[in-house]
Amino acid sequence: MERQTLPREELEDLYENAPCGYMSVQPDGRIFKANATLASWTGFQPEELHGKRLSDLLNIAGRIFFETHVAPLLRMQGFFSEFALDMLTARGERLPVIANAVERRDPDGNLLFTRFTIFKAVDRRRYERELVQARAASEEARRDLATTHAATEAVLKTEREIALLREQFIAVLSHDLRNPLASLSAGARLMLMAKTPEDAAKLERMMQGSVSRMTKLIDSVMDFARGRLGGGIALGEKLPFDLEPVLSQVVDELVIDNPERRIEKRFELTELVVCDRDRIAQMFSNLLGNAITHGDPDQPIKVHAATYASSFELYVANSGAKIQPEAMAQLFQPFQRGDVRPSKQGLGLGLYIAAQIATAHGASLDVTSNDDETRFTFIMPLTR
Amino acid sequence: MSDAEMHAVSIRERNNVQVRGNGTKPMVFAHGFGCDQNMWRFVSAAFETDYKTVLFDHVGAGKSDLSAYDPAKYGSLHGYAEDLVEIGQELRLRQAVFVGHSVSAMIGALASIKAPDLFESLIMVGPSARYIDDGDYVGGFSAPQIEELLTFLDDNHLGWSAAMAPAIMGNADRPELSEELTNSFCRTDPDIAKAFARVTFTSDNRADLPKIKARTLVMQCSEDIIASEKVGEFVHTNIPNSKFVQLKATGHCPNLSAPAEVVAAIRSFA
Numbered sequence: 001m002e003r004q005t006l007p008r009e010e011l012e013d014l015y016e017n018a019p020c021g022y023m024s025v026q027p028d029g030r031i032f033k034a035n036a037t038l039a040s041w042t043g044f045q046p047e048e049l050h051g052k053r054l055s056d057l058l059n060i061a062g063r064i065f066f067e068t069h070v071a072p073l074l075r076m077q078g079f080f081s082e083f084a085l086d087m088l089t090a091r092g093e094r095l096p097v098i099a100n101a102v103e104r105r106d107p108d109g110n111l112l113f114t115r116f117t118i119f120k121a122v123d124r125r126r127y128e129r130e131l132v133q134a135r136a137a138s139e140e141a142r143r144d145l146a147t148t149h150a151a152t153e154a155v156l157k158t159e160r161e162i163a164l165l166r167e168q169f170i171a172v173l174s175h176d177l178r179n180p181l182a183s184l185s186a187g188a189r190l191m192l193m194a195k196t197p198e199d200a201a202k203l204e205r206m207m208q209g210s211v212s213r214m215t216k217l218i219d220s221v222m223d224f225a226r227g228r229l230g231g232g233i234a235l236g237e238k239l240p241f242d243l244e245p246v247l248s249q250v251v252d253e254l255v256i257d258n259p260e261r262r263i264e265k266r267f268e269l270t271e272l273v274v275c276d277r278d279r280i281a282q283m284f285s286n287l288l289g290n291a292i293t294h295g296d297p298d299q300p301i302k303v304h305a306a307t308y309a310s311s312f313e314l315y316v317a318n319s320g321a322k323i324q325p326e327a328m329a330q331l332f333q334p335f336q337r338g339d340v341r342p343s344k345q346g347l348g349l350g351l352y353i354a355a356q357i358a359t360a361h362g363a364s365l366d367v368t369s370n371d372d373e374t375r376f377t378f379i380m381p382l383t384r
Numbered sequence: 385m386s387d388a389e390m391h392a393v394s395i396r397e398r399n400n401v402q403v404r405g406n407g408t409k410p411m412v413f414a415h416g417f418g419c420d421q422n423m424w425r426f427v428s429a430a431f432e433t434d435y436k437t438v439l440f441d442h443v444g445a446g447k448s449d450l451s452a453y454d455p456a457k458y459g460s461l462h463g464y465a466e467d468l469v470e471i472g473q474e475l476r477l478r479q480a481v482f483v484g485h486s487v488s489a490m491i492g493a494l495a496s497i498k499a500p501d502l503f504e505s506l507i508m509v510g511p512s513a514r515y516i517d518d519g520d521y522v523g524g525f526s527a528p529q530i531e532e533l534l535t536f537l538d539d540n541h542l543g544w545s546a547a548m549a550p551a552i553m554g555n556a557d558r559p560e561l562s563e564e565l566t567n568s569f570c571r572t573d574p575d576i577a578k579a580f581a582r583v584t585f586t587s588d589n590r591a592d593l594p595k596i597k598a599r600t601l602v603m604q605c606s607e608d609i610i611a612s613e614k615v616g617e618f619v620h621t622n623i624p625n626s627k628f629v630q631l632k633a634t635g636h637c638p639n640l641s642a643p644a645e646v647v648a649a650i651r652s653f654a
Contacts, residue, residue: 074639
């Protein structure tokens with residue numbers, strides 16, 4: 001069999017034209033030998049590289065990294081593999097590389113010089129940077145997801161609370177309807193046994209009272225349903241009214257029910273107000289009822305209504321405990337009953353309906369509360 | 385275990401404090417950005433016959449307790465200086481010699497201003513009061529260059545975690561280094577390293593220099609691209625009782641590249 005003649009590999013050629021860059025660096029950081037491959041990659045003549053400081057071939061970030069990480073590790077362990085560097089070419093362009101380095105030491109362990117092997121790593125570094133970016137993006141996505149999750153949890157929590165309030169609402173409604181219904185039933189039975197027309201008339205008044213309590217409850221529920229489902233409370237025809245007798249009547253009605261409470265009213269109504277009179281009365285009644293329920297019973301409730309050049313303003317103010325900030329945010333939401341004795345609890349719809357009536361009139365209903373007083377203020381622009 | 389003892393354990397463990405040597409006078413060595421107390425391995429041993437040597441890792445480096453890393457506290461060099469003062473209190477150090485490399489020169493200065501009895505002298509190796517140029521002041525770097533460094537550290541992120549461990553573990557001919565380095569370097573959290581880089585290279589301690597009461601030695605390396613001679617001279621000029629010594633050693637880490645020269649300079653001053 002004939003032997004093939006293999007090409008001879010010259011060591012000098014292997015060093016100079018290896019598919020990687022070689023350089024040897026003195027302990028003072030100066031290059032004293034570099035191969036032709038490295039010279040061609042960096043755009044220098046081989047003799048130009050001799051005597052150059054290694055740091056001259058690096059960008060600023062690379063120099064700092066080299067001094068703070070590569071050089072110390074080389075001294076400690078004698079080698080350092082696979083570190084990334086950005087070299088600078090003769091034309092000032094960036095050449096991303098991966099490098100290995102090994103120290104050559106004398107028998108006493110003193111450093112003679114350091115050998116570096118340089119691999120071009122343009123694509124690899126781009127790929128690695130993409131990986132870093134992808135990780136950053138995935139980290140950001142994870143954070144976004146966590147935020148979304150937290151928001152969903154919050155919504156779910158609110159919905160659960162509302163569901164609970166609805167259940168309580170239904171319980172309160174059934175309870176409140178059962179009492180006047182029982183009165184009506186009793187009244188009907190007693191009517192059969194009434195001996196005199198006076199007795200019958202007395203029973204009839206009592207039964208009318210029960211009917212009107214039930215009517216009010218049912219009206220509230222209807223208003224709530226309209227407000228929730230129909231995009232706001234519907235108003236009747238808006239006409240110009242002198243509101244003073246309307247408001248006075250509301251005050252009188254509530255005084256009859258609560259004779260022990262003092263209500264200081266002040267009306268300065270010089271203009272007619274275009275509005276749904278019954279709805280304004282309902283709103284005022286809700287606000288005043290709220291003040292009676294929650295206000296300090298020993299302090300008077302202040303009511304003030306006035307017309308100005310371009311607005312009608314009405315406020316109801318009571319003394320008593322300040323409304324807590326967390327309760328403030330929920331005040332005009334349905335089913336908010338506040339922290340009161342069970343006997344005083346209503347459906348928790350009064351302020352919600354009041355706010356709906358204000359909205360339907362293009363007006364604002366705001367509340368301020370501090371240690372001195374809690375004040376609800378209704379402001380409606382006057383149209384002429 | 386009493387509360388005081390618990391506290392003692394936690395400071396020693398937090399900063400991986402190592403006390404050696406047969407002397408009574410304490411000499412505290414502090415490492416800079418990029419490595420850990422191993423930076424002093426060729427220098428501190430030379431003082432073990434005459435001194436009590438104290439070495440430690442800053443929180444976030446080496447074998448420190450990474451769980452003690454608080455981004456707010458270590459968002460300024462004062463957080464690191466507080467740790468140094470606590471180490472001094474824990475070991476009941478007074479009138480010690482402090483040897484700080486690179487950014488730790490300023491950490492030692494801040495600690496000596498906070499606790500004047502702690503150090504009788506400060507030895508600063510390659511110090512800089514500010515790395516970023518500012519008007520007439522030459523720090524050596526521009527702000528965008530420092531930002532580039534922080535991005536670049538991300539580039540070596542993968543290099544650290546993926547490639548470093550096998551490379552170090554394959555260090556068969558010097559096995560005594562293997563485990564030590566593997567453990568310390570692989571445990572360094574890249575995010576903490578990046579935060580420390582930011583704190584280091586954006587620090588400005590020029591106003592603190594005149595407040596230093598301890599006698600101070602500024603050890604300046606040749607051809608140091610991180611702390612140039614101008615920067616070292618600025619530090620020397622602004623510290624009232626300071627001496628300047630120019631080393632023949634080149635680069636930023638003479639404690640590793642020229643330990644004999646550093647040892648001699650410390651001996652002639654301390």
